[in-house]
Amino acid sequence: MADPAKRPSAAHTAYAVTKELILSGELPGGSLISEGEIAERVRVSRTPVREAFLRLESEELLALHPKRGAVVVPVPPGEAADVLELRLALERSAAERIARIGLRGDHHERMRELLRRQRALAEAADIGRFADADEAFHRCIVEASGNRLAGRFYATLGDRQRRMSITALRPRPERLSLLADEHEALLRHLLDGDSAAFASALLGHLTATHGSPYAAGRDDR
Amino acid sequence: MADPAKRPSAAHTAYAVTKELILSGELPGGSLISEGEIAERVRVSRTPVREAFLRLESEELLALHPKRGAVVVPVPPGEAADVLELRLALERSAAERIARIGLRGDHHERMRELLRRQRALAEAADIGRFADADEAFHRCIVEASGNRLAGRFYATLGDRQRRMSITALRPRPERLSLLADEHEALLRHLLDGDSAAFASALLGHLTATHGSPYAAGRDDR
DNA sequence: AGTCATAGATACAAGCTTGTATCTATGGGG
DNA sequence: CCCCATAGATACAAGCTTGTATCTATGACT
Numbered sequence: 372m373a374d375p376a377k378r379p380s381a382a383h384t385a386y387a388v389t390k391e392l393i394l395s396g397e398l399p400g401g402s403l404i405s406e407g408e409i410a411e412r413v414r415v416s417r418t419p420v421r422e423a424f425l426r427l428e429s430e431e432l433l434a435l436h437p438k439r440g441a442v443v444v445p446v447p448p449g450e451a452a453d454v455l456e457l458r459l460a461l462e463r464s465a466a467e468r469i470a471r472i473g474l475r476g477d478h479h480e481r482m483r484e485l486l487r488r489q490r491a492l493a494e495a496a497d498i499g500r501f502a503d504a505d506e507a508f509h510r511c512i513v514e515a516s517g518n519r520l521a522g523r524f525y526a527t528l529g530d531r532q533r534r535m536s537i538t539a540l541r542p543r544p545e546r547l548s549l550l551a552d553e554h555e556a557l558l559r560h561l562l563d564g565d566s567a568a569f570a571s572a573l574l575g576h577l578t579a580t581h582g583s584p585y586a587a588g589r590d591d592r
Numbered sequence: 593m594a595d596p597a598k599r600p601s602a603a604h605t606a607y608a609v610t611k612e613l614i615l616s617g618e619l620p621g622g623s624l625i626s627e628g629e630i631a632e633r634v635r636v637s638r639t640p641v642r643e644a645f646l647r648l649e650s651e652e653l654l655a656l657h658p659k660r661g662a663v664v665v666p667v668p669p670g671e672a673a674d675v676l677e678l679r680l681a682l683e684r685s686a687a688e689r690i691a692r693i694g695l696r697g698d699h700h701e702r703m704r705e706l707l708r709r710q711r712a713l714a715e716a717a718d719i720g721r722f723a724d725a726d727e728a729f730h731r732c733i734v735e736a737s738g739n740r741l742a743g744r745f746y747a748t749l750g751d752r753q754r755r756m757s758i759t760a761l762r763p764r765p766e767r768l769s770l771l772a773d774e775h776e777a778l779l780r781h782l783l784d785g786d787s788a789a790f791a792s793a794l795l796g797h798l799t800a801t802h803g804s805p806y807a808a809g810r811d812d813r
Numbered sequence: 814a815g816t817c818a819t820a821g822a823t824a825c826a827a828g829c830t831t832g833t834a835t836c837t838a839t840g841g842g843g
Numbered sequence: 844c845c846c847c848a849t850a851g852a853t854a855c856a857a858g859c860t861t862g863t864a865t866c867t868a869t870g871a872c873t
Binding site for chain 2: 400401403436439442445446447534535
Binding site for chain 2: 859860862
């Protein structure tokens with residue numbers, strides 16, 4: 372089959388497919404899988420699957436048990452709060468910098484476009500794609516700050532976030548419009564340079580969607 | 593060794609020990625265990641352990657995989673919110689009934705005693721025992737309503753609650769005093785017959801400790 | 814005291830998986 | 844076009860577990 376640049380290796384395909392199964396929730400935490408099972412699914416031999424498993428183990432998505440199988444590592448119950456707290460920190464920090472340096476036109480345009488897209492997806496009740504546009508909107512906020520490091524770090528939260536949003540975000544389609552409204556409000560605060568209002572609205576927004584990041588164990592309470 | 597009434601069977605011992613390991617978090621969700629491993633730990637043969645595993649499977653604490661082992665079923669990420677919502681519902685309902693019928697003296701005494709106990713444990717920084725006294729306090733609220741069914745149902749949330757509170761409640765010892773303060777406030781509202789204030793305070797209390805029950809997927813938002 | 818039933822110990826067979834070694838196919842470089 | 848290296852396929856051995864059958868010990872009842 373025709374493939375651009377270089378055909379991905381069997382090991383990489385096995386890795387990508389398995390990772391997607393985990394992140395999408397099709398293989399939930401606690402599942403017990405095997406090299407043979409994935410090999411059959413991806414239609415390769417066990418050798419590249421073995422390599423993929425090792426990689427996923429290093430990413431703490433799989434726990435390998437010799438001669439017994441691999442367990443999909445569950446999302447630790449407390450991690451939802453940890454990820455949320457980091458998201459809050461990164462986005463607030465981004466809003467403060469944007470208040471200082473302004474919001475570049477292309478970023479503004481991009482957010483507008485994402486908001487329009489969200490409206491359309493809310494109307495179509497497309498929860499999956501809405502979640503993608505939701506995530507892209509928040510990521511754009513962090514990237515708009517110009518802090519490349521923050522942008523990169525934020526992206527690594529994406530995988531962990533996906534595993535939680537699959538179960539946390541079980542919205543009725545009507546809620547999608549509310550979420551789009553809240554995104555509008557966030558953009559307005561950015562444009563006003565009001566990072567305090569942004570922080571407050573963001574906290575409400577994330578709390579309603581994902582629960583409170585200020586759960587037990589936090590030091591700032 | 594001397595034992596009262598009847599010595600518990602090996603199967604029951606294996607069951608109780610394994611369940612405690614799971615609820616306490618020593619065997620977290622995603623752990624892969626075996627009959628032999630537990631048999632060695634409890635010092636019995638595999639036969640009673642096998643029976644215990646079947647029981648734990650029916651309670652959805654273990655997932656058995658023939659010839660491979662048993663996986664400790666992880667706490668589903670969304671379940672924290674579900675359990676919290678039920679707790680809220682039961683405790684608010686109890687507060688409303690108590691507002692109507694009053695708080696019996698013995699229940700009042702019991703709660704006072706538990707609060708004193710919590711103060712002492714906060715001072716001793718005994719997080720484990722504090723959590724027990726915390727749980728007993730909330731359970732007493734539900735039992736004080738006189739609704740035996742609610743009391744029984746609330747107790748079944750106990751197991752699920754424990755698996756979450758181990759990770760959610762990672763408090764610094766200082767926070768224990770704050771929790772005791774909040775329990776004082778809850779009792780005061782009960783005594784005042786102010787179920788609305790009780791509901792509001794309870795929401796704040798549980799949200800701070802366990803995160804918001806009104807996460808995505810709720811219908812009342 | 815004897816008998817019977819049941820819980821549990823134990824040993825061996827069988828299932829499921831990984832680990833390892835060998836072979837093959839393919840692509841790149843000379 | 845040939846050779847070499849590497850990715851991957853495949854087959855068999857080995858590890859870990861459960862499933863099953865048999866035996867034993869203990870307690871209860873007669």
